[in-house]
Amino acid sequence: MHRLAFTKADTAKYISHLDLMRTFQRAFLRAGLPIKHTEGFNPHAFVSIPLPLSVGFSSGCEVLECQLLEPVDLAQVPARMTAALPAGITVTGCYEAVRPVKELCWVNYIVTMEYEAGAPFGAERAIQALLARPSLVVNKRSKKARTGWVEVDIIPLIHKATVEERRDSITLELIVRAQNPGLNPELVVSAIVEHCPEAAPDFVCCHRRAVLDKDLQPWT
Amino acid sequence: MNRTLEHILSRVQKPARYTGGEYNAVVKRQDEVDTRFALCFPDTYEIGMSNLGVRILYGVMTRMEGVWCQRVFAPWADMEEEMRREGVPLYGLESGDPIADFDLIGFSLGYELAYTNVLNMLDLAGLPLHAADRRGLAPIVVAGGTCAFNPEPLAPFVDIFSLGEGEDVTVELIQLYRRAREECWEKEEFLQAAARVPGLYVPSLYDAIYRPDGTMEAITPRDGAPAVVTKRIVQDFDKSYFPVDTIVPSTEIVHDRVMLELFRGCIRGCRFCQAGYAYRPVRARDPKLLVEQGIAACESSGYQEMTLSSLSTSDYRPLEGLCDGLLDWCEPRKISLSLPSLRADNFSMGLMERLQHVRKSGLTFAPEAGTQRLRDAINKNVTEADLLQSCRTAFSGGWSSVKLYFMLGLPTETDEDVLGIADLAEKVYQAWREVTPNPRRGVTITVSTACFVPKPHTAFQWEAQVSMEEYRRRVKLLRENMRGRSIKYNWHDPETSFLEAVLSRGDRRLAGVLEQVWRMGARLDAWSEHFSFERWMQAMEACGLDPAFYANRVRPREEVLPWSVTSTGVSTPFLWRERERAYQGVITPDCRKQCTGCGADKLYPGGKCDA
Numbered sequence: 001m002h003r004l005a006f007t008k009a010d011t012a013k014y015i016s017h018l019d020l021m022r023t024f025q026r027a028f029l030r031a032g033l034p035i036k037h038t039e040g041f042n043p044h045a046f047v048s049i050p051l052p053l054s055v056g057f058s059s060g061c062e063v064l065e066c067q068l069l070e071p072v073d074l075a076q077v078p079a080r081m082t083a084a085l086p087a088g089i090t091v092t093g094c095y096e097a098v099r100p101v102k103e104l105c106w107v108n109y110i111v112t113m114e115y116e117a118g119a120p121f122g123a124e125r126a127i128q129a130l131l132a133r134p135s136l137v138v139n140k141r142s143k144k145a146r147t148g149w150v151e152v153d154i155i156p157l158i159h160k161a162t163v164e165e166r167r168d169s170i171t172l173e174l175i176v177r178a179q180n181p182g183l184n185p186e187l188v189v190s191a192i193v194e195h196c197p198e199a200a201p202d203f204v205c206c207h208r209r210a211v212l213d214k215d216l217q218p219w220t
Numbered sequence: 221m222n223r224t225l226e227h228i229l230s231r232v233q234k235p236a237r238y239t240g241g242e243y244n245a246v247v248k249r250q251d252e253v254d255t256r257f258a259l260c261f262p263d264t265y266e267i268g269m270s271n272l273g274v275r276i277l278y279g280v281m282t283r284m285e286g287v288w289c290q291r292v293f294a295p296w297a298d299m300e301e302e303m304r305r306e307g308v309p310l311y312g313l314e315s316g317d318p319i320a321d322f323d324l325i326g327f328s329l330g331y332e333l334a335y336t337n338v339l340n341m342l343d344l345a346g347l348p349l350h351a352a353d354r355r356g357l358a359p360i361v362v363a364g365g366t367c368a369f370n371p372e373p374l375a376p377f378v379d380i381f382s383l384g385e386g387e388d389v390t391v392e393l394i395q396l397y398r399r400a401r402e403e404c405w406e407k408e409e410f411l412q413a414a415a416r417v418p419g420l421y422v423p424s425l426y427d428a429i430y431r432p433d434g435t436m437e438a439i440t441p442r443d444g445a446p447a448v449v450t451k452r453i454v455q456d457f458d459k460s461y462f463p464v465d466t467i468v469p470s471t472e473i474v475h476d477r478v479m480l481e482l483f484r485g486c487i488r489g490c491r492f493c494q495a496g497y498a499y500r501p502v503r504a505r506d507p508k509l510l511v512e513q514g515i516a517a518c519e520s521s522g523y524q525e526m527t528l529s530s531l532s533t534s535d536y537r538p539l540e541g542l543c544d545g546l547l548d549w550c551e552p553r554k555i556s557l558s559l560p561s562l563r564a565d566n567f568s569m570g571l572m573e574r575l576q577h578v579r580k581s582g583l584t585f586a587p588e589a590g591t592q593r594l595r596d597a598i599n600k601n602v603t604e605a606d607l608l609q610s611c612r613t614a615f616s617g618g619w620s621s622v623k624l625y626f627m628l629g630l631p632t633e634t635d636e637d638v639l640g641i642a643d644l645a646e647k648v649y650q651a652w653r654e655v656t657p658n659p660r661r662g663v664t665i666t667v668s669t670a671c672f673v674p675k676p677h678t679a680f681q682w683e684a685q686v687s688m689e690e691y692r693r694r695v696k697l698l699r700e701n702m703r704g705r706s707i708k709y710n711w712h713d714p715e716t717s718f719l720e721a722v723l724s725r726g727d728r729r730l731a732g733v734l735e736q737v738w739r740m741g742a743r744l745d746a747w748s749e750h751f752s753f754e755r756w757m758q759a760m761e762a763c764g765l766d767p768a769f770y771a772n773r774v775r776p777r778e779e780v781l782p783w784s785v786t787s788t789g790v791s792t793p794f795l796w797r798e799r800e801r802a803y804q805g806v807i808t809p810d811c812r813k814q815c816t817g818c819g820a821d822k823l824y825p826g827g828k829c830d831a
């Protein structure tokens with residue numbers, strides 16, 4: 001099994017998870033890099049993105065798994081793939097998969113909350129206080145639940161949250177659980193909107209900066 | 221990407237259709253560009269990107285040095301609302317720049333229900349709707365596509381209509397525009413020069429004069445504009461541009477695959493079919509070249525699917541050889557090949573076997589009419605025996621679903637013809653029972669009917685459409701006589717067909733209706749969730765026009781038809797003769813059997829059709 005490390009920015013932020021997989025399947029063909037197909041009735045090139053990224057988020061640390069079939073110089077794969085991909089996706093590395101996906105424990109996000117009229121007075125402290133609570137239950141959409149919503153306590157899913165106020169924005173640096181269950185930083189923002197309405201931003205920008213293992217070291 | 225746009229995109233559905241940046245989208249450096257062309261498709265990204273014509277013109281212009289062609293589609297309602305609220309004008313996907321600042325804006329018109337999108341897009345661009353209110357040389361608004369063969373309803377909004385195939389004339393138009401700019405011509409001067417380019421119709425140089433009864437007295441040219449503008453065709457289809465390096469959307473579109481065009485035109489001459497007449501004469505592409513282009517396009521795009529597209533694919537002479545050539549390459553690579561638009565009369569076993577290798581999608585036939593008498597009248601030269609034989613072939617090959625398409629309201633149709641549809645469906649069912657290898661799996665026969673729309677430049681251009689009540693009566697009659705659980709009957713609502721009949725044969729006065737209905741909120745009319753028939757009827761009334769005058773009236777031979785300035789190369793006497801033959805129930809042989817002198821051969825300098 002091989003892994004591609006790639007970044008997603010600019011126009012590519014709006015390519016959804018499913019569309020991104022299809023885009024990669026085609027890009028492998030364009031790059032002349034055959035990959036393994038699934039077995040079965042309707043075989044297709046197998047690619048997997050272990051940690052789907054929400055539409056609109058940028059990322060510096062995406063990972064895609066696949067199986068290159070022919071012997072290739074892995075060092076050349078990033079350039080060949082980047083040339084075959086849409087604008088905004090850059091493949092930065094290609095390597096044999098070593099560590100299992102389950103060791104991917106934490107994700108580091110930079111969440112920028114923008115305010116057209118400037119960051120509201122006291123918002124920084126209010127958010128700090130909110131995230132310092134021992135427990136913070138929010139409603140989360142769920143397809144499985146009968147009501148369409150489940151309650152989640154987000155505090156145990158946050159390892160670290162730093163809040164920093166600028167003139168027109170407040171930046172949250174978060175380290176949150178990656179999986180089983182993971183925490184989408186949008187849920188942290190909706191908790192802020194609910195509990196500190198005066199700190200509700202006009203626009204939010206989320207960037208996934210790093211994926212980490214249980215010791216908070218980069219996972220590759 | 222600009223900040224405002226980013227903010228908007230976080231709030232709309234499927235934002236990937238508004239960003240550009242797809243693989244093979246062409247971004248040019250501003251300093252190497254002197255002319256920017258906004259190629260507009262007046263419907264959503266998913267529909268527009270599926271259009272081969274758009275992809276061809278994009279490639280043709282992109283190859284021109286100094287020209288930057290950019291795509292523009294109609295935003296969905298949520299995006300439009302955001303754009304208007306945030307003051308974001310309509311922009312080109314390649315640069316994000318407002319198209320109001322471009323040199324030329326070109327619309328591709330494929331169906332009448334997209335007309336309100338044209339108005340809406342001009343407005344979203346921040347441009348005056350009326351050509352007369354856009355005073356400067358930039359931007360010039362151009363429109364082409366099948367609907368340009370009756371340009372009149374859009375005449376006041378568009379500076380220049382381009383008739384026929386756009387590959388060559390688009391280049392000529394851009395060259396002329398560059399000259400006009402260099403020599404500082406007034407817009408009027410440029411338009412007069414454009415009117416002298418073959419294939420370009422400049423509506424502002426023609427006066428439409430009406431009689432008291434509402435019919436046309438004359439359409440008279442001014443300032444040296446020609447009395448008749450004849451469409452352009454690509455002379456040598458082997459040499460004409462094919463988009464090998466085509467854009468690969470990053471989000472799903474309707475036809476997300478390589479489209480290979482086997483030929484232009486159609487040999488058949490179905491009397492109701494506008495495309496069949498308007499794209500004459502037939503020009504085929506060499507099969508070896510097609511195999512090369514198909515392979516190159518798959519390699520360049522990474523598409524895993526290829527489709528052979530043409531009006532009547534199975535009329536391509538070397539079809540089996542072509543399929544062999546493509547399948548030799550496709551099969552080992554698990555690339556699927558599909559063949560739409562097969563005709564019921566030459567669906568051969570050989571072809572069947574080749575299709576077996578690829579995915580077995582549903583089978584579709586369009587007999588159009590239920591009885592032989594009516595099929596003869598419309599010159600759909602398919603016999604019941606042909607159809608049943610093709611169905612048997614398919615059923616014994618394991619197919620278990622067939623779709624049959626018909627029109628109701630064709631000229632000369634009687635109740636007997638309507639009931640003939642039910643009979644035919646029943647016979648198809650019996651054919652399945654006779655030959656199917658797996659009777660337990662059952663079969664689905666889907667019968668669909670739509671209300672016939674008489675179109676300009678066809679043998680039926682003078683005909684009345686049946687009223688909506690009459691269509692509904694025929695639907696009811698058919699529904700009550702359709703038996704059997706394996707046969708499903710779907711019918712299209714007559715409202716959109718009625719409106720198409722009004723717009724497709726409308727005159728310049730309908731421009732007022734378009735503007736009115738757009739102001740009342742009409743857009744995205746091809747989408748049922750946005751379409752309101754009531755709104756259209758109110759707009760007609762507000763403008764003092766009677767839709768039945770356009771849709772439900774038989775036009776006498778002498779009447780000046782609003783589209784009479786435009787010519788497809790097929791002569792009006794020929795069309796009239798075809799109409800008479802329809803009433804006599806006499807068929808006209810296809811172009812391959814015998815040339816019947818339609819006039820389209822004169823579009824070649826040498827003057828001979830290679831049917």
Ligand code: SF4
Pocket residue numbers: 500501502811814815816817818819820821822829831
């Ligand atoms: S000129 Fe003759 S062969 Fe050519 S398209 Fe017309 S009828 Fe067919």
